[in-house]
Amino acid sequence: MTEGIERVARLLRAARRPVVFTGAGVSTESGIPDFRSPGGVWDRFDPREMTYQNFVGTEAGRRKYWEIGRHSYPVMRTAQPNPAHLAIAELHRLDRLECCITQNVDNLHQRAGLPEEKVIELHGNATRARCLACGAPYSRDEVQRWLEEEGVDVPACPRCGGIVKPYTILFGEPMPAGAVEEAERRARSADLFIVVGSSLVVYPAAYMPAHARHAGATLVIVNLTPTPYDAHADVVVPGKAGEVMDAVLQRLRSLP
Numbered sequence: 001m002t003e004g005i006e007r008v009a010r011l012l013r014a015a016r017r018p019v020v021f022t023g024a025g026v027s028t029e030s031g032i033p034d035f036r037s038p039g040g041v042w043d044r045f046d047p048r049e050m051t052y053q054n055f056v057g058t059e060a061g062r063r064k065y066w067e068i069g070r071h072s073y074p075v076m077r078t079a080q081p082n083p084a085h086l087a088i089a090e091l092h093r094l095d096r097l098e099c100c101i102t103q104n105v106d107n108l109h110q111r112a113g114l115p116e117e118k119v120i121e122l123h124g125n126a127t128r129a130r131c132l133a134c135g136a137p138y139s140r141d142e143v144q145r146w147l148e149e150e151g152v153d154v155p156a157c158p159r160c161g162g163i164v165k166p167y168t169i170l171f172g173e174p175m176p177a178g179a180v181e182e183a184e185r186r187a188r189s190a191d192l193f194i195v196v197g198s199s200l201v202v203y204p205a206a207y208m209p210a211h212a213r214h215a216g217a218t219l220v221i222v223n224l225t226p227t228p229y230d231a232h233a234d235v236v237v238p239g240k241a242g243e244v245m246d247a248v249l250q251r252l253r254s255l256p
């Protein structure tokens with residue numbers, strides 16, 4: 001791993017437009033389970049039940065969603081940024097980060113110190129919600145209070161009775177067009193693209209490393225397990241995101 005860390009630190013020092021791309025694996029050391037590791041979210045819940053059509057189309061679908069959400073949100077809400085988030089935020093402070101494109105909705109990159117404008121959220125953000133009918137905005141904390149203190153099991157808009165939904169993208173839901181366009185533009189203009197903690201199996205997010213590679217960027221993958229992109233990567237660093245990214249940051253700081 002040390003040879004990979006040395007290479008990534010030197011690549012970061014030399015890069016003109018470094019971009020970091022993260023997935024759920026960057027947050028597991030904060031106590032938030034990922035999706036496809038053993039014991040991950042899709043080991044416990046059926047993703048076919050967690051579709052946009054199910055949520056919008058049926059009360060039963062929304063009930064199932066909120067049964068899960070009422071317990072998963074407090075884990076996300078109390079999670080703290082881990083050394084991987086902190087190292088990525090420090091890259092920004094060292095002027096070694098164009099942006100962080102993330103598939104995560106846990107807001108931990110922002111809480112680690114990355115400015116909002118440096119975080120491109122492809123799958124939304126779990127801290128905000130809104131009414132799908134009248135558009136009224138609600139914080140997810142407020143919705144959690146309805147669930148916990150008011151005995152609500154399927155939140156409805158207090159203003160119009162409409163469906164309340166967090167700003168997170170469900171399977172079958174259109175992706176945020178602006179974020180996807182911005183992420184593609186940034187990936188295509190990157191000269192260094194570092195993937196941290198993603199299985200790279202969910203599209204269109206998983207096209208981002210391909211966009212970067214096709215535009216000539218050096219591709220780095222930091223992940224606990226192999227990904228379909230490993231054969232196309234210039235550097236693969238198997239390991240834990242927190243350990244690897246902190247070691248890269250320390251080495252980068254010590255380079256002359």
Ligand code: APR
Pocket residue numbers: 022023024025026028029034035036037040103104123196197198199200201202222223224225239240241242
């Ligand atoms: N350090 C490094 N890698 C890790 C760590 C860690 N501490 N913990 C887990 N990983 C790796 C796993 O080995 C796995 O390859 O992170 C990857 C996480 O993959 P997924 O669980 O598939 O998460 P992600 O790639 O973000 O999934 C993409 O799928 O279900 C949808 O919307 C969901 O945004 C999510 C998308």
